[in-house]
Amino acid sequence: MNTSATPLVVADGLHRAFHVARGADPVVAVDDVSFTIEAGEALGLVGESGSGKSTIARILAGLERADSGSLRVAGIDRRTVGHGAAARLARARQVQMVFQDPYGSLDRRLTVEQTLTHAMRLHGLAGGRDAKGGAAELLERVRLSATQARLKPYQLSGGQRQRVAIARALAVEPAVLVLDEAVSALDVSVQAQILELLDEIRRESRISLLFVSHDLAVVDEVTDRVLVLFGGAVVEEGRTQDVLRKPAHPYTRLLIASVPGPGWDPHDVIARRAAFELSRSDAST
Numbered sequence: 562m563n564t565s566a567t568p569l570v571v572a573d574g575l576h577r578a579f580h581v582a583r584g585a586d587p588v589v590a591v592d593d594v595s596f597t598i599e600a601g602e603a604l605g606l607v608g609e610s611g612s613g614k615s616t617i618a619r620i621l622a623g624l625e626r627a628d629s630g631s632l633r634v635a636g637i638d639r640r641t642v643g644h645g646a647a648a649r650l651a652r653a654r655q656v657q658m659v660f661q662d663p664y665g666s667l668d669r670r671l672t673v674e675q676t677l678t679h680a681m682r683l684h685g686l687a688g689g690r691d692a693k694g695g696a697a698e699l700l701e702r703v704r705l706s707a708t709q710a711r712l713k714p715y716q717l718s719g720g721q722r723q724r725v726a727i728a729r730a731l732a733v734e735p736a737v738l739v740l741d742e743a744v745s746a747l748d749v750s751v752q753a754q755i756l757e758l759l760d761e762i763r764r765e766s767r768i769s770l771l772f773v774s775h776d777l778a779v780v781d782e783v784t785d786r787v788l789v790l791f792g793g794a795v796v797e798e799g800r801t802q803d804v805l806r807k808p809a810h811p812y813t814r815l816l817i818a819s820v821p822g823p824g825w826d827p828h829d830v831i832a833r834r835a836a837f838e839l840s841r842s843d844a845s846t
C-alpha cells in the first residue's frame with residue numbers, strides 16, 4: 562500500500578505521435594496528458610474512438626513508449642527501468658493490463674491453472690506446489706471452479722475467459738491494473754458480475770485501476786475520477802459523478818448526449834456535434 566503523500570501513479574505531460582506515412586503529418590495520439598492515480602483509486606478514461614485512450618493505457622502498461630513526458634509508478638520512473646526482457650518483466654510486475662479480447666491474450670495451449678502458475682513462475686513468485694496453491698487461491702478470488710482450472714481458453718465462456726485474464730493479471734501482484742474495454746464485449750449481466758468482482762478486488766487489495774471504456778454508465782459504476790479525452794488531450798477531469806452529471810465542457814456534454822436512452826434523439830446529437838465542431842474552428846481562427 563502506498564502510504565506516502567505522493568500518488569501511486571504520476572503521469573506528467575505525456576506525448577505520443579505516430580508517423581504513419583512518409584511526408585504526412587504525424588498523428589498525435591496523446592497530447593500533453595497529465596494525471597495521477599492514488600493507491601486503491603479507479604481512474605476512468607473516456608472519449609470517442611481515436612481520442613487516445615488505448616495509447617495512454619498502453620503507455621502506462623509499458624507496451625508503448627511516450628515520446629516525452631514522465632511517468633512514475635510507486636516513485637519509480639518507468640523509463641529508468643531499462644530495456645530488454647528483465648526490464649519488461651519489472652514493468653509488468655508493477656502494472657498489468659486486461660484487454661477487451663482475453664481470447665487473443667491468453668495462450669490457447671495452456672489450461673487455466675497452467676496460465677496462472679506460468680505467470681507466477683515467470684515473475685519468480687512461486688515454484689512447484691506453491692504455484693498450484695497460488696493458482697487455487699486466485700481461482701477462488703475470481704470465482705472459477707477447480708473443474709474450470711483444467712480447461713483451455715476455447716472451452717470457456719467470454720466472461721470466464723475474462724476472469725482468467727484478471728486472475729493472471731493479479732497473479733503477479735501488480736500495484737495497478739489497466740483495463741482497456743475489458744467488459745465491452747460481454748453481455749450486460751456478465752458485465753455486472755465482472756464489475757462486482759473488480760470492485761471486490763479493489764476493496765480487498767487496494768489495487769489501483771485505470772479503466773478505459775466508451776461506456777459511460779460502466780465508467781460511472783466503476784471509477785472515482787475520470788479524464789475526458791478529445792484528440793489526445795484532456796478536455797475535462799474531475800470526480801466521475803460530477804463530470805457525468807454536471808459536465809462543464811461542451812465535448813463532455815456531446816459524449817453524454819450521444820448515449821441512447823429514453824427520449825434520445827439522434828438529430829440532437831448531430832446538431833450538438835456540428836455546434837461543437839463550429840466552436841472549435843472558431844476558436845482556432
Ligand SMILES: Nc1ncnc2c1ncn2[C@@H]1O[C@H](COP(=O)(O)OP(=O)(O)OP(=O)(O)O)[C@@H](O)[C@H]1O
Pocket residue numbers: 579580581588589590608609610611612613614615616617775
Ligand atoms: N500503432 C499505431 N500506429 C499509428 N497510429 C496509431 C497507432 N496506435 C494508435 N494510433 C492512432 O492514435 C490515435 C489514438 O488511438 P487510440 O487507439 O489510443 O484511441 P482510442 O481512444 O483508444 O480509440 P478506440 O476507442 O477506437 O480504441 C488514433 O488516431 C489512432 O489511429
